[in-house]
Amino acid sequence: MAQNAVGRLFRSHNATTTLRQSVGSFTQQRSASGRALPHFRTADTIEVEEALDRLREELFVPFGVGVRQRRLMFRQKYAEKLAQEPVTASVGDEEVTLRPMNPHTLPTKNEAFEAIAHMKTYNDWRNLSPLLSGLKMSNRIVKPSRMEWIVRKAGEADALGVLLGCARRAKITGMRLNDVDLVQRIFFELHRKAQRAGFQGVEASKALSFARQFTEMMESPDHVEHDITRDPKRRPFVIGTLLELAAARALSEFEGKDLKGEVRVYAQRLLACWKLGNFDREEKDWVAIDRMLQENVPILTGMKLALQVKGVSSDRTVSLSLKSHSDKLATLVANQAKLAPADVQANPSLGLQQARILLEEQS
Structure with missing residues (x-):
């Protein structure tokens, strides 16, 4: 039913609310869960830095927002509308911008492990805890x-x-x-x-x-x-x-x-x-x-x-x-x-x- 509700949001020509306003209730519901996105320290190793940025923006963000918000990001039929009228969502105390994404190109667990394999300095390794928490939040066991x-x-x-x-x-x-x-x-x-x-x-x-x-x-x-x-x-x-x-x-x-x-x-x-x-x-x-x-x-x-x-x-x-x-x-x-x-x-x-x-x- 949630999926149908989102579909009607885009199909209706007479809707008086904007996409941003409609998603607002989803955002508030997600904030109440207490989930927060992991924050990484600046890494010393460039391969680690690049991998953590990709993992956060392309895996942890979509799995940090609510299920219905994720559908807005992942479903192709909503991509153009979402690109034209960006909305933000609350994850913990952070505001993130929803954007169209292809679920088939999401980072894999192996990319996270490759980032760990490239960790060289203690400063790199201090990102391990948020990395593991992001994987767990994203249901990557x-x-x-x-x-x-x-x-x-x-x-x-x-x-x-x-x-x-x-x-x-x-x-x-x-x-x-x-x-x-x-x-x-x-x-x-x-x-x-x-x-x-x-x-x-x-x-x-x-x-x-x-x-x-x-x-x-x-x-x-x-x-x-x-x-x-x-x-x-x-x-x-x-x-x-x-x-x-x-x-x-x-x-x-x-x-x-x-x-x-x-x-x-x-x-x-x-x-x-x-x-x-x-x-x-x-x-x-x-x-x-x-x-x-x-x-x-x-x-x-x-x-x-x-x-x-x-x-x-x-x-x-x-x-x-x-x-x-x-x-x-x-x-x-x-x-x-x-x-x-x-x-x-x-x-x-x-x-x-x-x-x-x-x-x-x-x-």
């Missing part, structure tokens, strides 16, 4: 595997801090921390950030701060997972990475002292959730094996660092249990690293890279 890819790209660009902002706005970005694989990717990238800094200095401290914030966020309603067996924050890779980063800070900044008992607490929690880890499954597929390495290398590193921290090493019960678990896990990591195919040995995958670094440090 970002698959979990693609979200993991985004996390990996952010890690490579040393822009993990922007992910915190995305997670804080989970309702509009879709980045929820209740998916085990996504959280595992985030914590692996935090491990890599600290590892690149030799587990020392500002970058390692930042990694620990980020890890704490992600963990705290997983307690909030937007992220909580009530099924204990599927709860990411209870998995050893989360606790193990926290242990790794906290132990590294104790060793590099506090002369190996566990000043607040934090390292010891993380060690105890790791041992308590050990049964939920990915330690015993036998895999023959290298992709799955490499995934296990990415999960387990930070845990193993965390245990080895923790055993050097005063307060952990002096607790006989905890230290003996850590030593026993770390010895078994070290054997598993070493054996799995040997299973890499020849082409992977020549061009190491992420898990193999980290396993080699750890094994070389031990030798």
Whole structure:
């Protein structure tokens, strides 16, 4: 019926209201929904800037206005009238001009992902949150595997801090921390950030701060997972990475002292959730094996660092249990690293890279 009403608007020769006045009621109805268009910062990379402009004007705007307004923009029979008599619509607190558009030439999700692939600077990456919110508003679903890819790209660009902002706005970005694989990717990238800094200095401290914030966020309603067996924050890779980063800070900044008992607490929690880890499954597929390495290398590193921290090493019960678990896990990591195919040995995958670094440090 709404479509017929719009059609009559253009067919009637005796209408006393203008197109602008007729659309006004649609605009007011849309404003009441509270939806707002994403706003982008000026990007440093020209390809990113151009892609974000196109996505905003040609995808996010038409999906930000109401359904009937969108029909005015998309249907060819209204194009000439709309071009002759432009109207504006309210989206949140912003006024946008409706214009004729071809729905078959709208930007695709792949164009958004290409923009992310071109992001180089932190300033570029600060546009990730509004980009994800625009995609969600436009009903473009970002698959979990693609979200993991985004996390990996952010890690490579040393822009993990922007992910915190995305997670804080989970309702509009879709980045929820209740998916085990996504959280595992985030914590692996935090491990890599600290590892690149030799587990020392500002970058390692930042990694620990980020890890704490992600963990705290997983307690909030937007992220909580009530099924204990599927709860990411209870998995050893989360606790193990926290242990790794906290132990590294104790060793590099506090002369190996566990000043607040934090390292010891993380060690105890790791041992308590050990049964939920990915330690015993036998895999023959290298992709799955490499995934296990990415999960387990930070845990193993965390245990080895923790055993050097005063307060952990002096607790006989905890230290003996850590030593026993770390010895078994070290054997598993070493054996799995040997299973890499020849082409992977020549061009190491992420898990193999980290396993080699750890094994070389031990030798």
